[in-house]
Amino acid sequence: xxxxxxxxxxxxxxxxxxxxxxxxxxxxxxxxxxxxxxxxxxxxxxxxxxxxxxxxxxxxxxxxxxxxxxxxxxxxxxxxxxxxxxxxxxxxxxxxxxxxxxxxxxxxxxxxxxxxxxxxxxxxxxxxxxxxxxxxxxxxxxxxxxxxxxxxxxxxxxxxxxxxxxxxxxxxxxxxxxxxxxxxxxxxxxxxxxxxxxxxxxxxxxxxxxxxxxxxxxxxxxxxxxxxxxxxxxxxxxxxxxxxxxxxxxxxxxxxxxxxxxxxxxxxxxxxxxxxxxxxxxxxxxxxxxxxxxxxxxxxxxxxxxxxxxxxxxxxxxxxxxxxxxxxxxxxxxxxxxxxxxxxxxxxxxxxxxxxxxxxxxxxxxxxxxx
Numbered sequence: 001x002x003x004x005x006x007x008x009x010x011x012x013x014x015x016x017x018x019x020x021x022x023x024x025x026x027x028x029x030x031x032x033x034x035x036x037x038x039x040x041x042x043x044x045x046x047x048x049x050x051x052x053x054x055x056x057x058x059x060x061x062x063x064x065x066x067x068x069x070x071x072x073x074x075x076x077x078x079x080x081x082x083x084x085x086x087x088x089x090x091x092x093x094x095x096x097x098x099x100x101x102x103x104x105x106x107x108x109x110x111x112x113x114x115x116x117x118x119x120x121x122x123x124x125x126x127x128x129x130x131x132x133x134x135x136x137x138x139x140x141x142x143x144x145x146x147x148x149x150x151x152x153x154x155x156x157x158x159x160x161x162x163x164x165x166x167x168x169x170x171x172x173x174x175x176x177x178x179x180x181x182x183x184x185x186x187x188x189x190x191x192x193x194x195x196x197x198x199x200x201x202x203x204x205x206x207x208x209x210x211x212x213x214x215x216x217x218x219x220x221x222x223x224x225x226x227x228x229x230x231x232x233x234x235x236x237x238x239x240x241x242x243x244x245x246x247x248x249x250x251x252x253x254x255x256x257x258x259x260x261x262x263x264x265x266x267x268x269x270x271x272x273x274x275x276x277x278x279x280x281x282x283x284x285x286x287x288x289x290x291x292x293x294x295x296x297x298x299x300x301x302x303x304x305x306x307x308x309x310x311x312x313x314x315x316x317x318x319x320x321x322x323x324x325x326x327x328x329x330x331x332x333x334x335x336x337x338x339x340x341x342x343x344x345x346x347x348x349x350x351x352x353x354x355x356x357x358x359x360x361x362x363x364x365x366x367x368x369x370x371x
């Protein structure tokens with residue numbers, strides 16, 4: 001790992017290396033690394049001494065790229081504040097700053113804030129025991145077993161539980177994606193994360209409705225980072241009594257199937273309304289529906305995936321310009337792709353009936369893909 005960032009930045013400082021830096025720190029958060037291990041890992045990544053100090057630590061943590069305690073310090077290292085409790089992280093590079101030092105400091109500080117929250121009831125995501133989560137969310141467990149799982153997970157049986165489902169479309173570990181995403185939500189309540197099959201389950205006990213806003217804000221932050229917003233889908237179940245957490249989980253899974261990365265990445269089950277009826281149609285019937293098959297055929301062409309993405313963004317936002325913003329494309333480019341969709345499928349998207357037909361076909365296709 002030593003000098004990894006230097007080797008990556010020599011290839012492409014603005015693309016692959018930046019994505020790898022973000023994933024690197026997300027993985028450390030997901031594994032709940034100790035602060036000392038976080039500092040060691042950062043020093044190894046950037047190939048220089050890294051340091052961290054904060055209230056509550058008896059002395060600053062400073063390590064060399066080899067993982068040893070550092071001796072003499074650089075006079076004025078590049079640093080980033082941790083906020084509350086007071087503290088900072090820094091990189092002690094003897095020469096000029098590295099091309100990605102600002103990004104490293106930002107992610108280093110974010111990881112330190114999450115991993116350093118030691119006070120009871122803090123909002124650091126906790127990797128939960130998958131067996132306990134599956135017991136709580138499973139179908140066959142007895143009530144006393146669910147109550148025991150709640151207690152062992154540290155959840156208050158007297159308060160409502162809300163379950164969030166996090167899925168990915170880029171083969172990334174959903175548990176890592178969930179922790180990396182949720183670590184951004186400073187106002188989120190204490191969280192418990194576990195991978196359940198191909199989706200991560202997040203258990204929380206929010207005191208108000210701010211959790212959904214925090215999730216959307218976190219995904220908006222991701223969208224501003226190149227190549228990191230795509231592929232994450234979030235479904236939010238209702239707040240239910242703790243022993244009924246499975247109901248919220250099933251709602252979250254259903255909502256996650258409706259989510260569209262970059263366009264509508266967070267879907268709340270309670271906002272779906274009558275659209276949930278579409279999920280009752282057998283997946284095989286959805287896949288065989290003519291409009292769904294036509295979309296699949298179009299998506300399989302060289303430019304078809306981008307055309308379908310443009311159609312999805314347009315149908316979800318209801319505006320050509322908003323669709324362009326969601327896709328980070330010029331509106332003329334999106335317009336050209338929509339024209340191609342119209343030619344290929346015979347729809348006229350300026351007509352309400354065809355727009356509804358397109359929207360319904362896209363929803364059916366999403367449900368069929370994630371059935």
